[in-house]
Amino acid sequence: MLRSASIKDVANHARVAVGTVSNVLNNPDRVSPRTKDRVLQAIEELGFVRNDAARQLRAGHSxxxxxxxxxxxxxxxxxxxxxxxxxxxxxxxxxxxxxxxxxxxxxxxxxxxxxxxxxxxxxxxxxxxxxxxxxxxxxxxxxxxxxxxxxxxxxxxxxxVNDVEGGFLAARHLLDIGRRRLAFVTGPTSVRQFADRLEGARRAVADVSGASLEVVESDGQTVLAGRGMGDQLVGRSADKIPDGIFCANDLLALGVMQSLAMTHTFRIPEDVALIGYDDIDFAMSAVVPLSSIRQPxxxxxxxxxxxxxxxxxxxxxxxxxxxxxxxxxxxxxxxxxxx
Known part of the structure; x- marks a missing residue:
């Protein structure tokens, strides 16, 4: 395998000092146009590529x-x-x-x-x-x-993003359309963002008489995890199933939506209203376009x-x-x- 050209090879080819090549690469104003052209021609002919790793070591950062x-x-x-x-x-x-x-x-x-x-x-x-x-x-x-x-x-x-406000907006929207048995489907609430969204949802529910909020926590935050949480919810008796579900992100919401759709029993939004968080591109193109809390x-x-x-x-x-x-x-x- 051919050895890559070094800065010394360029200097020899251009008949200049190694320091001159370095100046062409790093401080071209210090080199005369004629010498600079000769060095650049040597670089092109030899196919020289500067060693950025070495430069980073000298500069202290990349x-x-x-x-x-x-x-x-x-x-x-x-x-x-x-x-x-x-x-x-x-x-x-x-x-x-x-x-x-x-x-x-x-x-x-x-x-x-x-x-x-x-x-x-x-x-x-x-x-x-x-x-x-x-x-x-x-x-x-x-x-x-x-x-x-x-x-x-x-x-x-x-x-x-103000996730407390986002959680409040999501839950308040479900409450405004008449839903009272809410569920918050989330990943681990040890995650700061999820905990803040839960706090906001609780604030909204506390303002409405007769409303309740159940927390359904999952280890994951994926579509598959959401489907599993949805399966748990639809497996309950009719009076225990929430009529409004707020998911901590859109992936969980899309999974819950898949679970509800596969049962052919629960209609969205007539039986269960569903809202996610993040407003990813897939939210708009879901089988039932998903309401969401948009983050910029x-x-x-x-x-x-x-x-x-x-x-x-x-x-x-x-x-x-x-x-x-x-x-x-x-x-x-x-x-x-x-x-």
Missing amino acids: RTIGLIVLDVGNPFFTAVARAAEDAAALHGSAVLLGDSGHDAGRESGYIDLFQEQRVQGLLISPVGDVEERLDQLRERGVPTVLVDRLADDASYSSVS TEAIGRTAIELLAEELDETHPRHRAVVFTPELVVRQSTAGAAV
């Missing part, structure tokens, strides 16, 4: 940004990652994506990996309490921005990069918490369901 999300299989996080990647490209950076899978150990491994890669900074939607790890990163010159999670104090920048995924990803750029500004670094307001989107799974 042009990459680490992004760790809870579940890359969830279209919400995929959309956030895509928006962050587009925004990073405008800053001349690239995004390296890691999927923690809601696993703290896996999350820790990605933090270690991105630190070894000398990323410029880290964007993270954390599994749990990671402040100690993030403090260590900051001490080592790696700023961090929390994504889809409000920082507990002013020492970190964060971009999030593009704005979340773009803002995360902007906040990181502010953190990287050595002259005026600052921490900011940006909180977006969620939006109720009503479709056929709840529309016209008033009783």
Whole structure:
């Protein structure tokens, strides 16, 4: 196998010093146009590719940004990652994506990996309490921005959505169309976002006499997990089945919808009104278009990069918490369901 051309090979081919080649690559203004043209011609003829890893070691960091999300299989996080990647490209950076899978150990491994890669900074939607790890990163010159999670104090920048308000909007909508036996189908409530959505739903139910809210918790947050939760609910006696279901994300809601549809017994929304959270693309195209709470995924990803750029500004670094307001989107799974 042929050996890749080195910077020394380029210098010899162009009949210049190694330092001159380095200046052409990094400080071209220091080199005369004639010499620069000769070096660039040598680079093209030899097919030289700069060793970016070595450059990163000298500079202390790379042009990459680490992004760790809870579940890359969830279209919400995929959309956030895509928006962050587009925004990073405008800053001349690239995004390296890691999927923690809601696993703290896996999350820790990605933090270690991105630190070894000398990323410029880290964007993270954390599994749990990671402040100690993030403090260590900051001490080592790696700023961090929390994504889809409000920082507990002013020492970190964060971009999030008001999930308490989102939970309130979802439950209030079910109550407004006359539903009183509500169920909240969720992943582990140890996840901060799910706990906040539950808090909001409870606030809405507390305002309405005769209304109740049951929490149905699952280990997963996928369509399959939602189908399993739906099977549990439809297997009950008629008087124990909720007439309004709020799911902590759209994937769970789509699974519940599949379960209800397969029984050929329960109609959506006539018998059971159903609403999800995130407003992913699949929500609109479901068999019964799904009502949902919309999160501004593009704005979340773009803002995360902007906040990181502010953190990287050595002259005026600052921490900011940006909180977006969620939006109720009503479709056929709840529309016209008033009783």
